[in-house]
Amino acid sequence: MARALPQINTKFKGAVQKTEQEKKIAELQAEVEQLRAVSAPELEAEIEKLRSQIQQSSGEVEVDVNLIDPNPNQPRQTITGASIQNKARLLKKHGQITSVILVPYKDNRYMLLDGQLRWEAARFLGWETIRAVIVPQPQDLEQSSLLTFLGFEDLNPLDKVEAIIKEIVKTTDFEESEISTTLATVIKRIERDSKVKELAKLIDVSSEEQQQGLSELKVEGAEQDMFLILLELGLNPVSFRTNLMPMLSLPQDLKKAIRSNGLKGAHALALSTLTATSLKVLEDTALKERAWATDKVLKKNLTVPETRALIKEIKAKYLKKEKTESKEIKVVIQKINVLTQGTIEGASTEQLTELKELLEQKLAAVNQALN
Template sequence: MAKGLPQIGDKFKGAVQKTDQEQKITDLQAEVEKLRALQSPELETEISKLREQLQTQVGDIAVNIHLIDPNPNQPRQTITQESIQSKARLLKKHGQITPVILVPHNHGRYLLLDGQLRWSGAQVLGWETIRALIVPPPDDLDQSSLLTFLGFEDLNPLDKAEAIFKEITKSTGLELDEVTTSLATVLKRIERNNQIKELTKLLVANSEEQQKGLEALEIINEEQALFLVFLEFGLNPASVKSNLLPMLSLPEDLKKAIREKGLKGAHALALATLSAKTLKISEQEAAKERIKATEQVLKENLTVPETRDLIKGIKARYLTPEPSESKEIKAVLQKISSGLSETTLANASREQLQSLQEILAQKLDEIGKLIGD
């Protein structure tokens, strides 16, 4: 069975809110006043700490940017200078609307759980502090990061696919090839039984309803564990199979274009059909064709249909279209098969058989030359 996977909201139950922490705030205020009454200079540090703690109870606080460390295992692996500059421009124009989310770590420093672009953009602008919400360290930081990004950040499809399947293999204990096989097998069975709609409805169900729904679809044991993870992340398994899973097997040149040049996932999947196997050329030649086509797609900002037309033209240069099936030959084959029976040949004269033999020999020779070519 899948490990217990808390809902996104559960991940932040530790974020202290004023509405349910009034008594704690009162206690902290009393502690500040008590320390002040002692009038001891040595206690000034403690008062500062309590002030900061009090601010945390009230809501988000200003945190020194230089005390924040990025999360090395965050799902977003594609962070371009263009995206950072774009975020910086928005911050400069509108200010910081949403606080970043931090968890305490490493003696007074903080680890970034959500807000990589906001934090990077603030650094570009030379900000000294950034508004942040401090939450207790979750039990599973990698999973919390993924849930946060799925909920609030626009990951490109490659980063999203890699992060999701990393979490899935960790949560279920299945290897990637096992996940792929299981996903394809179950979806094929569900499609055959016309139950795709029933599976899709489970995306908005609660955990108990999801488990019962999967059992009704005869998805049990390891298959159920896998599908529960998909549903926990709010992912339609059919969409995962069609749109996310293929991202993992893209050629490296296309992955690089997604990460560094902003190539869209749908365009990348279309360009991936320019493979060595399809074009019947070497891997190196195929890569050159893909890179050239990718540059044209990006430069001309082609749509997906326009990209497919471009690919069709490239394939036409390499692939010779197979001749269509001849109706005439089909008719001749039928006549030879049914008309030249053993009885018919036995009743023919010697001269007729010799003439037939000569004609067939000549045609067989012509056919041999065509096949040989």
């Protein structure tokens, strides 16, 4: 990604203020000592509550895994059994290195803001608790989740684009079906004005400068709202349209391969060219060829160029090389058409015999070529 995402700092501002934490801890510890001095048994429950507050204020706390719920609107929709087992092996070998991030939920429960794979792996291992940092719930939980997940390199492009589209629909007046067309129209206008570089520069400036820059590029109103969302997420709108938007049009079998088998986006786009139309075959045949090619790409871990070479081989099986029209044949056809019945009847027997033999030889060659 081109830059850090400044919005994340403001979303969790209340969670990592070191000086304020230390002050709060000192106050809580003093309160515990006052309660201890009273030595009243009925105050033990209150002391335990304060101990819990001290743990939370210090940054990390052990949370019962059964009190945690996944975020239903998180961008990562792809968590396979294999990925959970891989993460479980790492947790078992190295322990939990990074805390999960939770927000207070309801009925004394917590919702995951970051760390679902670690949480799933901990449950797989039978852990009773997991180390967590509890932060205040952001005003916009969905956008905070999106900002968090966009920083992960392993977030697949399909999950990423679907989450971004959802954010655009929620924040602007656009319907999902309008986004692609509007984005393409505005970018084409910017390209026509040779202002693409000016658009790319807006990724690294403040929100105010982004808004001013878009106005100078004649991107106003609802169009500007859409572009501001992409820029806030650290995305170049041109790159988003070229590299991510096509993911939405992939056939279902390739979307499943991305989510379940880890197929890369660039490979999926290449494989998507194996269609019934391009191969000039029935849909079932095209699907079988695409499934076979996808399986080979995954098993052999093919690069994108290698994948394209494989696709070229498959297409060569179905598509015969188109032959250009022969000028010589065209001339011969014209001359034969000139031969009238009178011309033929007026020729000698020797000429007609020679013509017949020649035509029969050429007719045999034509049949062979056609077959």
